[in-house]
Amino acid sequence: MSSTPPGVASVVVERLVKRFGAFTAVDGVSFGVEPGEIMGFLGPNGAGKSTIIRMLCGLLRPTSGRALVAGLDVAREPEAVRQHIGYMSQRFSLYADLTVLENLRFFGGLYGVEGREFEARSTWALEMAGLLDRKSALTSELASGWKQRLALGCAVLHRPPILFLDEPTSGVDPIARRAFWELIQQMAAMGVTVFVSTHYMDEAEYCHRIALIHRGRLVGLGAPETLRHHALRGALLELVCEPIGPALDALHAAPGVFDAAVFGSRLHVVVASAERAHAELPAQLAARGVRCTGIRTIEPSLEDVFVQQLGAREPQPGSPP
Amino acid sequence: MPASTSALPVPPAEVADAVVVEALTKRFAEVTAVDRLGFRVAPAEIFGLVGPDGAGKTTTLRMLAGVLVPDAGSASVAGCDVVREAELLKTRISYMPQRFGLYEDLTVEENIRFYADLFGTERRTREERASRLLAASAMGEFRRRLAGQLSGGMKQKLGLTCALIHTPRVLLLDEPTTGVDPVSRRDFWRILYSLVDEGVTVVISTSYLDEAERCHRLALLRGGRLLLCDTPANLKSRMRGEVVVATSPRPRAVRDALARAPGVLGALLVGTAVHLNVDDAARIPALEGALAAAGVPCDSLLRVEPTMEDLFVSAVREAEEAAP
Numbered sequence: 001m002s003s004t005p006p007g008v009a010s011v012v013v014e015r016l017v018k019r020f021g022a023f024t025a026v027d028g029v030s031f032g033v034e035p036g037e038i039m040g041f042l043g044p045n046g047a048g049k050s051t052i053i054r055m056l057c058g059l060l061r062p063t064s065g066r067a068l069v070a071g072l073d074v075a076r077e078p079e080a081v082r083q084h085i086g087y088m089s090q091r092f093s094l095y096a097d098l099t100v101l102e103n104l105r106f107f108g109g110l111y112g113v114e115g116r117e118f119e120a121r122s123t124w125a126l127e128m129a130g131l132l133d134r135k136s137a138l139t140s141e142l143a144s145g146w147k148q149r150l151a152l153g154c155a156v157l158h159r160p161p162i163l164f165l166d167e168p169t170s171g172v173d174p175i176a177r178r179a180f181w182e183l184i185q186q187m188a189a190m191g192v193t194v195f196v197s198t199h200y201m202d203e204a205e206y207c208h209r210i211a212l213i214h215r216g217r218l219v220g221l222g223a224p225e226t227l228r229h230h231a232l233r234g235a236l237l238e239l240v241c242e243p244i245g246p247a248l249d250a251l252h253a254a255p256g257v258f259d260a261a262v263f264g265s266r267l268h269v270v271v272a273s274a275e276r277a278h279a280e281l282p283a284q285l286a287a288r289g290v291r292c293t294g295i296r297t298i299e300p301s302l303e304d305v306f307v308q309q310l311g312a313r314e315p316q317p318g319s320p321p
Numbered sequence: 322m323p324a325s326t327s328a329l330p331v332p333p334a335e336v337a338d339a340v341v342v343e344a345l346t347k348r349f350a351e352v353t354a355v356d357r358l359g360f361r362v363a364p365a366e367i368f369g370l371v372g373p374d375g376a377g378k379t380t381t382l383r384m385l386a387g388v389l390v391p392d393a394g395s396a397s398v399a400g401c402d403v404v405r406e407a408e409l410l411k412t413r414i415s416y417m418p419q420r421f422g423l424y425e426d427l428t429v430e431e432n433i434r435f436y437a438d439l440f441g442t443e444r445r446t447r448e449e450r451a452s453r454l455l456a457a458s459a460m461g462e463f464r465r466r467l468a469g470q471l472s473g474g475m476k477q478k479l480g481l482t483c484a485l486i487h488t489p490r491v492l493l494l495d496e497p498t499t500g501v502d503p504v505s506r507r508d509f510w511r512i513l514y515s516l517v518d519e520g521v522t523v524v525i526s527t528s529y530l531d532e533a534e535r536c537h538r539l540a541l542l543r544g545g546r547l548l549l550c551d552t553p554a555n556l557k558s559r560m561r562g563e564v565v566v567a568t569s570p571r572p573r574a575v576r577d578a579l580a581r582a583p584g585v586l587g588a589l590l591v592g593t594a595v596h597l598n599v600d601d602a603a604r605i606p607a608l609e610g611a612l613a614a615a616g617v618p619c620d621s622l623l624r625v626e627p628t629m630e631d632l633f634v635s636a637v638r639e640a641e642e643a644a645p
């Protein structure tokens with residue numbers, strides 16, 4: 001990434017807007033993505049993530065604003081844009097009743113990868129997926145990790161410089177998941193730009209940067225590390241308390257407590273000041289008949305940050321645009 | 322049999338447990354989907370079945386729900402044998418399969434009413450319960466919306482509301498949060514914890530390891546077998562070695578420089594960081610030295626708590642080394 005000349009971005013999005021009738025699905029979103037960057041899209045259902053991705057893929061025309069993908073305007077040259085991108089969603093991209101090789105041939109035909117180029121690319125994809133000796137196997141018979149690497153092979157057969165991954169490792173064995181991300185990171189190192197949309201922090205952690213999307217707007221942007229360390233308002237504590245129900249009630253009522261949630265037999269509590277909480281919370285809980293046997297500051301997860309960022313932005317009618 | 326059974330202090334454990342699974346096995350043709358599985362779940366416990374697709378989670382839940390007959394072994398849920406007392410079992414449990422049967426052309430309210438009729442829930446209880454569940458899942462304003470027009474997350478929450486319109490002793494949930502965003506997922510878990518406060522036992526499956534940490538206890542499954550079973554905290558303390566995270570402007574160079582360093586069991590590139598599995602965090606100064614010698618810049622090397630994923634990967638490796 002450090003070798004990338006400054007100012008050259010493989011995706012540029014400027015004040016992008018998409019309206020469906022009276023509903024604004026995407027509301028003035030701007031960002032840039034460098035070649036070789038892995039960019040994660042996080043957001044609630046209906047936040048506008050897939051609308052943005054569909055516009056970037058040239059499948060949906062923006063209402064206003066501009067998006068350049070590999071230097072091509074998505075509104076003016078949607079067909080050319082589609083030749084430059086690969087799209088992979090674990091659930092929809094493979095034909096279960098075709099063999100491994102037939103699936104590759106199908107996608108090759110779709111993208112115009114034929115003849116000697118197809119031979120070279122399909123061999124590369126089979127090698128990458130570890131499927132060289134199983135190319136005649138029915139896709140339905142493959143374990144999920146293999147299916148997913150085959151889907152990746154199909155999506156990048158035409159060497160797209162930009163790759164979109166939609167919850168790519170959902171349901172995959174953690175060991176296979178690590179192998180998959182190893183491949184993605186290799187591609188990124190070679191300059192492929194990768195977009196990942198997901199609900200799961202297991203996947204989000206692998207991104208170089210994360211864009212939080214909420215109600216059609218970009219509400220946060222940064223490296224996972226940065227978001228974890230700086231985006232949370234307050235500090236996160238883990239408490240071990242008995243009984244949990246009354247503990248939760250007491251915490252919600254305590255001053256300086258922003259939020260409290262149950263995590264198994266423990267509680268995660270967001271407080272304004274960790275020092276004050278360490279000094280005062282055990283006594284405040286004891287006054288309500290709750291025994292607190294453990295209290296410590298822990299590192300917030302991306303999910304903690306995400307939930308707080310979105311919670312703080314819940315419906316505020318009349319707020320300025 | 323002793324005459325004065327009333328003098329015995331406690332009933333045997335198997336009576337008290339909400340779920341007892343022993344050597345449970347299910348084969349489909351040549352595939353053994355569930356392979357001699359055994360575990361117990363205490364009342365008011367949230368027990369997680371965790372593992373990737375194909376680990377046997379759904380097959381196990383279907384057997385516990387009495388809709389699939391085991392080939393061998395036994396299971397009792399809410400005091401009922403899942404094979405011999407399947408009918409009685411169905412009155413004591415609620416089972417939410419991955420695709421819950423919502424009627425897309427009925428409204429949210431009508432779907433709830435339909436399931437309340439099906440479970441024979443009394444009119445007065447159902448109104449109160451439906452309102453409480455809809456409020457807890459932030460769906461109150463969507464009562465009149467057609468189920469077919471709900472987002473994925475809202476459909477899942479409606480499924481849970483329908484499954485809970487009667488009061489089960491044991492709730493069986495198969496990947497209920499797949500496709501559900503983190504905010505809705507918290508709503509979902511808040512509902513589960515409030516049920517547990519009322520004494521309901523929950524067995525829930527998930528393929529996401531970050532979500533698994535919310536359960537009281539977990540069974541890690543792979544290939545139909547039980548890898549490990551314990552609380553999330555105990556599982557983590559059992560992990561071999563420690564996890565050290567290196568942050569650097571050149572993470573790949575860090576990985577290459579340290580992958581074969583003494584004491585490093587594994588090195589994984591994760592976004593802009595490198596996760597090192599190290600036998601002992603006391604090696605951090607030596608690792609810093611190795612990076613300096615190789616001329617690789619590194620901002621920090623910090624010991625962190627292992628994630629469930631770190632643990633799962635480590636457990637699989639150990640199992641494979643033990644039984645080659």
